[in-house]
Amino acid sequence: MMEFLPLLLFVGAIFVLLLGYSVAFALAGTGLLFAAIGAYTGHFDSVFLEAIPNRLFGIMNNEVLIAVPLFVFMGVMLEKSRIAEELLDTMALLFGPMRGGLGISVTLVGMLLAASTGIVGATVVTMGLLSLPTMLRRGYDPSIAAGTICASGTLGQIIPPSIVLVLLGDVISSAYQQSQLDRGIFSPDTVTVGDLFLGALIPGLMLVGAYILYIVFKAITKPELVPAIPAEERDAVNNLGSRVLKALVPPVLLVGLVLGSILGGLATPTEAASVGAVGAIVLSMARKSFSLNVLREVMRSTTQVSSMVFVILIGASIFSLVFRGYGGDDMVRDFLTELPGGVVGAMLLVMLVIFLLGFFLDFIEITFVVIPIVAPILLNMGLDPVWLGVMFALNLQTSFLTPPFGFALFYLRGVAPDSISTMQIYRGVIPFIAIQLIALALLAYWPSLATWLPDLVYG
Template structure:
């Protein structure tokens, strides 16, 4: 009976989540019920639950996690400063003369917003409100238009500064230290969020290139699906137009340089860079004349709601993790993964497959806080590079925003799309981008240097 308890705990949490209960309460509440049952029947190691207060206190005092509310504040403030609106209008005019130009402009703006906000919901909703009607009016295929907007909005999950990378950095640090303890190694080394930021740059940019390449392919083989803007409706690309391009690109580009540049050059930690980004977002909003008490109040309120949700899930996941280990679940996972055919390759392949399938029904936050603490120590003890593993997990989690039926990007766009764009069209539109993300995952598995070369070069 004791060896079945970890599996029953995992299944029970999944069932409670599918019933629609809040994630944090599902994780913590179900785990506590199982801890009580295990204690009653003598199946549970009580020492783990005694460590719970220290674990929760550690979450609340974790300096790395201070970056979460700061990056959320930066993204929400930029959403309200009309930076995205100006970028979309200008990029559409810049790429409009070519077939697929509107789709390319959405991808480029998605990349810039990802590197300056990292908030998927805000990006998808903004681009859905501003770009989707324009693309449909230009006779774009609804599936292509919807898929491009959904996929471009998810770039904030992999292109730093990304909240998922901040959370992964903290979870993987704990997993890395646990792996070292399991091997009898006592070391203060951790997984730096800055390393994950740097390691995700090249894969993120390659993914942007893949999206643009797909749009070019559609323009070549299905030109009627992505027509160009008629010449009579395009402005002349004279010096005034290029001055407008520079004026629109300069503010977000400057913010990107300030945040990522300070990390790359070792001037600031990711947490300190997040504060730079928050101040920069305030300055941009003031420059756009969008900063007032009403806006600031709304931004602070939304930041508080999102941050509270993340930390509550973190606490619930800490309870779940401790109870899971109290039943010996970590040992069961270790035995299972280490005895798989193919060794470390088979273990990584299975974990990635499970995460991908969980993405159909769970959000990236649940997967990060529930699955990674369980499998992370095992995989890292097998000798995997923590930065490479973190970037692999981040790209895999990115697909959870696009996979039906519960992909959040699909929900965001469905909420703002006009009635003539059907839900099946949105689902069909994201399928090619899911394939591109999986191909990027395969490329990263075959060529780990895509994630590890830049961090090694920066710190060498």
């Protein structure tokens, strides 16, 4: 019976989550309950509970994680500065003559917002409010319009600077150090957030290209589903070139400043995030949309999102300590190493489990609960940490699109008109989920898609 306790602990946490309880308190509560039962029956070592204060202090003292509230602040401030609205209007006019041009413009704006905000909810809601009515009015198929907006909004998960890459960078770094110690290797080498940023750049751009190719394919095969903007409407616009420069240059400069300082080794991710936060304030002032009320709203939203992330991290840390106290990590390691197919079989199973969990759990819970358990085992099997981190990030991106609990679907459903049904939104995202899985397979087959750029930059 005792060997099944780690599995019961995990199943118990999933059950409590499905009952609708808060993620952080469900994880912490389930862990503490099983720890209390185990301590009472003499099957659990209380040393693991004594490690909780040190673990929590380590979380709150982690300099890398300070980048999370700073990047959130940057994203929310840029949202309030109406940069997305201007980008969408300008790009729609630029690509308007093409069939599918509106869909392509939404994808490109999603890429730019991903690189400048990295907040999926804000991107999906903003594009849903601004682009969806326009696409429907121009005759776009509702499913294609909804799927394009949802998928483009999730690009913030993989295109740096991404909050999920910051969180994964911390988790993968700890897992890499643990795997080195497990093999008796005492090395100062580690995996940085900058490594993951570089590793995710090519797969992220590849995903953008695949989305655009899908829209072009639809424009060729079924042009009536993705019509062009009428010529008379395009001709009524003056000074398109200056509008494009005005809309594109500020966010591109800000992204270049933030990413360039990280990738060039001039600043840590935390320092670059602070530069981005200040830059977002400057952009907001330049657009004359900055005020004390706006600052108050941005700080309130930043506090809410950051508190959610850190409370979940605390709950997940308690859960993982109890899981290890019951020998759960040993059970998982033995199971994965004994699978047929060796490291390939283990990697396939882990990626399948993460994909299936994405139907029910958010990327934060998976990042803090599942990945710290499986990552050291996979790294001990000889996998590259940067490639592994990017694979996780690309897989976690699908959790925003997979029904029934994909958050991007909820965000769009909340702002979509009643004329669009939930099933139309679900049907619209299925091709984009397939594209993400194909991208995942390509990355698995060619790991150099993630490792080439970090090796080139850092040698």
